[in-house]
Amino acid sequence: MPKKKETEKKAGELLKEKLVYKKKSVFEKCPDEEKAAFDYCEGYKKFLDNGKTERDASAYSIELAKKKGFKEYKLGAKVKAGDKFYYNNRGKSVYFFIIGSENIENGIAITAAHIDSPRLDLKANPVYEAGGMAFMKTHYYGGIKKYQWTAIPLALHGTVTLADGKTVDVIIGEDENDPLFYVNDILPHLAKDQYAKHVGDAIDGEQLNLLSGSKPFDTETSEAIKLNLLRLLNEKYGMTEVDFQSAELCAVPAMKARDVGLDRALIGAYGHDDKVCAYPEITAILSLENPKKTVMSILADKEETGSDGNTGMKTSAFCDIIADICASMKKNERIVRANSTCLSADVSAAYDPNFAGAYEINNSAIINAGIALCKYTGARGKSSTNDASGEYVGRIRKIFDDAGVVWQTAELGKVDQGGGGTVAKYISEKNIDTVDVGVPVISMHAPYEVVSKFDVYNMHKAVVAFYTAE
Ligand code: MN
Ligand code: MN
DSSP, X not given: OHHHHHHHHHHHHHHHHHHOOOOOOHHHHOTTOHHHHHHHHHHHHHHHHHOSSHHHHHHHHHHHHHXXXXXXXXXXXXXXXXXXXXXXXXXXXXXXXXXXXXXXXXXXXXEEEEOOOOEEEEEEEEEEEETTEEEEEEEEESSOOGGGGSSSOEEEEEEEEOTTSOEEEEEESOSTTSOXXXXXXXXGGGOHHHHTSOGGGSSOGGGOEEEEEOOOSOSSSTTHHHHHHHHHHHHHHOOOGGGGGGEEEEEEEOOOOXXXXXXXXXEEESOXXXXXXXXXXXXXXXXXXXXXXXXXXXXXXXXXXXXXSTTSTTSTHHHHHHHHHHHHHTOOHHHHHHHOEEEEEOOEEBOOGGGGGGOXXXXXBOTTSOEEEESOOEETTTBTOOOOOHHHHHHHHHHHHHTTOOEEEOOSSSXXXXXXXXXXXXXXXXXXXXXXXXXXEBSTTSSSEEEEHHHHHHHHHHHHHHHHOO
């Protein structure tokens, strides 16, 4: 009798293995990839530290690409198979591409990530003095929980265009010896009124002011603390107060990327969303020599504010580049787009047991279970989303499986819990098959977010597999 029972159980187990989907972690699927993943992420951490804003990330990526022989592309330039180009869109968005050896009318393999991240931008007239301190007023960029941006070290990144038309780059707060900026919060002892508020209103937008100085220029002049701040900026950058009006200065967390957890398998950093997909795009395209397919890595700006503007994914620059490549090769742009495929490479929310109620666990991305494929994003009844076709998901699924990529499917939380979007819909509307794929993130949009090194490495594997698939 026990023997028979064992046999029965075995048959059931076998059938289960055959029919039932079981999500497997990277540790089950790729037990030997720790060194490769950890080594890979050392480069990623450097990218994070050098690419906090879209300008920084563009410049750093272009430097990496130049070392691999990529040349600057100008609209209308001649191209031929094997050429490697980057198109620098105003220093804030970059398109890397390699012309493949096969007919480009077979389609381009496109990946699109974004390199802007939520932050605090300075207003046009930011500086004021109050209570013995100088502050700079900000207008937040992207979806932030405002209370998270108080009482943390902040650095200032960006550019200032001076009255004579010259532009100077600014980075203050990244060097260990640099001063920092700071947003004040009320002490708990006096927080009765704040505690009574809805958590989303605990800090309001006009309280996100950067503490920037406290020492007066002298004791005779009015607003001498503000004056002293302007003096220091003038000495260093040659700017005056009016120059803030033609500046783009962003306060970002001054923290560097660091390993999280004793086993060092996670990385904490500012801006994983979406540098964690941008970096794998770059490493993947830079690893290719003479690909068969034409491949394109897009690093887009403005995703966090809706992809508008000429550096966002809605820009015509995207189609203009494809049109001009096609014109140079005497190919039909419309056929090229119709046959092109895209991975919209953006992060997904990792399931967090501390906030289990926001997720539906069977359809959430689990940390260390590989990259997350989201057939659709959006909100409520799938509004405002690109919902990829089952056929296209099937094609991508096979590419990933054949290449040993660890991946899972995910939705952004429970139905009706909230929602979000990516650049996918702006690419698919150009008649290009597109699906969202990205790395799961813990505490997305917080000043310091967390991802898994294994998942990051699988994103690199995924993009390589996508670019080189037959
Ligand atoms: Mn994103
Ligand atoms: Mn985001």
